[in-house]
Amino acid sequence: MKLAAYLRSAALVTAVALVPATTAGLAQVEGNAGPEFSKLFAVYQRVKASYVEPVEDEVLINGAIDGMLAALDPHSAYLDGSDLQRLETMIEGNYSGLGLSVVGEDGAVKVISPFRGSPADKAGIKAGDFITHINGDLIVGLELDEAVAQMRGPAGTSINVRIFRPGRSEPFDVDVTRGVIELEPVTWELQDGNIGHIMVNEFSRDVGADVFAAWKALQTEATGRMNGLVLDLRSNPGGSLDEAVALSDLFLTKGQIVSQRGRARGESISYDAETVWRGDMAEGLPIIVLIDAGSASASEIVAGALQDHRRAVIMGDRSFGKGSVQSLLPLGRDAALKLTTARYYTPSGHSVQEGGIKPDIMVPQLSDPDLAARAKFTMRESDLRGHLINDLGIKDEDLERDNRDDPRFQQTAEQLEEQGIEDFQLHYALETLRRTTPRAVASRSK
Template sequence: MKPAAFFRTAALVTAVALIPATTATMAQVDGRAGPQFAKLFAAYQRIKASYVEPVEDEQLIRGAIDGMLSSLDPHSAYVDGQSLERLNTLIDGNYSGLGLSVVMDDGAVKVISPFRGSPAEQAGVKAGDYITHLDGKLIYGGDLDEAVAQMRGPAGTSIQLTIFRPGRDEPLEVDVTRGVIELEPVTHKLEAGNVGVITVNEFSADVGRDVLSSWNELQREAAGRMTGLVLDLRSNPGGSLDEAVALSDLFLDKGRIVSQRGRARGETLLYDAETVFRGDMAKGTPVIVLIDAGSASASEIVAGALQDHRRALIMGERSFGKGSVQSLLPLGRDSALKLTTARYYTPAGHSVQEGGIKPDIAVPQLSDPDLAKRSKYQMRESDLRGHLVNELGLEDEALEADKQTDPRFKLTAEELEEQGVEDFQLHYALETLRRTTPSSVALRD
């Protein structure tokens, strides 16, 4: 994709991606900033004249821009070259590599989530892992784009990841064979009792229509007698804002879906139901939405909309908590600023920044043998250095309550395995829907 075409692509909302701005307003430079610019220029001159080795202007200017943006928040960045290529990949959803969503956290490459079915997931890489070495070479303190470039490569080739997993004393060394990552955005399956499961792995183009097609196929398989639906958004880092709105609109026939509010003119936008799809495609069918700490941005928009409109029961774990909007502001033909310009809000006016979406029923993933260790060090937006603070404020006690043990969930991973339960959260959602009648809590219409 050419740079010019890139700037015309659809909006993205992910844990590490962006939403292009509808308008870009150039702020006037405050006259009081003059002395500060003088310091910047003086530093540039001193470095050019006195540094031990000659330094190219491009390196100094890039460093100054990176420094300005890194002082703001974790999601603002200067993008060019490989950075633009990475964003193209988020749109195309097709590349050779490991299949990881990662972010730079305090100089370390931290895994937000492996894509489902990817080589990384099959090799056992988990959300919250820190990747410290690639083929034995230390990458801590380096550049995220360089690390991502090293992890990519021809399908069939392998790379060794050295992983620090919080809760484990020793690092793990994992060999991963690269594959062609052709993300299947939407999959579906009809479970016993005519309960459907639609899994949305990422919000790429046409996800709304894909979910509608999956629902129609499930209806045919169930001979029109669907008794419930699980919409699985776990480990979904986000994608297209338009598709998040479209997916929400499939289940809503009125009201607000999401709003975004910023300082600049044009950055305050409202998105309502009945603008993409008409009516509720699953009207009368109880719906459960599954989320976890890897569910971010676009996933949180959908979960928040269906929760606030009482159209679905939200189940699982508190989501990632990325409630900010990034805009692409071009600086030239092949570079741009990815700048945080707004926050987004659920229909009830709640910001998911920091706190995320709190499930109606918190269900731990008991089938994960590392649950206790990983939960203690689970990463969310609030753990990233320099993250935006929720302007309404969040009580630490409310977030800590998520970690309290629920007496209903005592089975171990080994006991569940003996029972044939590989995914406890999905199992619990299915069992809930099988016990649900149209007038009970899972419908909440």
């Protein structure tokens, strides 16, 4: 099965106004347009006159829009109908289904990540898996919306999915019982030694306030003062830029958090500390931020800000490398454009586009039995067809260094399981904090 790296994301809109929805309208625009638009109109006329079956104007216009946006980058797209409804559902935060974040790749459905605690997560579906069949029916080649619609259904009903997992020689079947997916952007737990573990699963509305509330709850539950914090951004695909700024501002008291630079007026903006929250909510305490290849966009803004200001130690794997900003531009009541309008930069001027955020300490997820096999198929922004090029440049050898063996991390998944360690990256972060005094490197700030 050929599974080349191609990611098609949701939606955005503006150029739609250039493409009228009727033949008469096209003829009127064509008379005043340049030669490039004349090509489009000529193709439109040929298809209308000669295609083997009659084709509605709406089909051709939507196809032209999709092709126009696909030529830009993997993240610009037109949203209407079910696409827009799915986005609204995610914002509302609950639906019935499996609890997966997925994209289309070469006609197959690729899992970006299962939501923590979801039916898919409990059934063992992992990031990077490909779903090829649903209830025995091949879905390769279907539109992503059609495949997603088949996976959703009433809570309590069962579905069988066939999984192709890179690194395994044969596909396998998994039975999953659908549930009501209550998206929890922030979850938390108190670890031994009065160390907080706050998991940010996505950057939806009020994430900054939710993390603040989680920290207060941890302080209440702790037996004494808190001794450190693990901020877990693994497999977090991003979301709101404003919430990324708000979360960063919880820990920073001065300086820039992130800047964005775009071509249009108003798209070049700098976001500074002390504008959303006052003070550092964990002042004097060491912080470790966990990231991996699934940490993208808003997650990288937070990790980059805390890393550049030396407020936290970044651990895990190199992040996804999505350093662009998408704006949602409405086109009437039932459609919108998701358009890439700017690049963003960390406080030091580093663009994460392609290269991502490199951890201060590279810690592989040794507790994953498929780690070695799946590492060959890990997908990042630089693998996406048509991705934006890092305008500051990044050398291949800088990424290749990530694959060199570290003598500290040689245990197998089986050995870790015997020790009761299910999540090695989290275990390593917690053990590091337990050995770290509040005045050590992780708590330093400029």
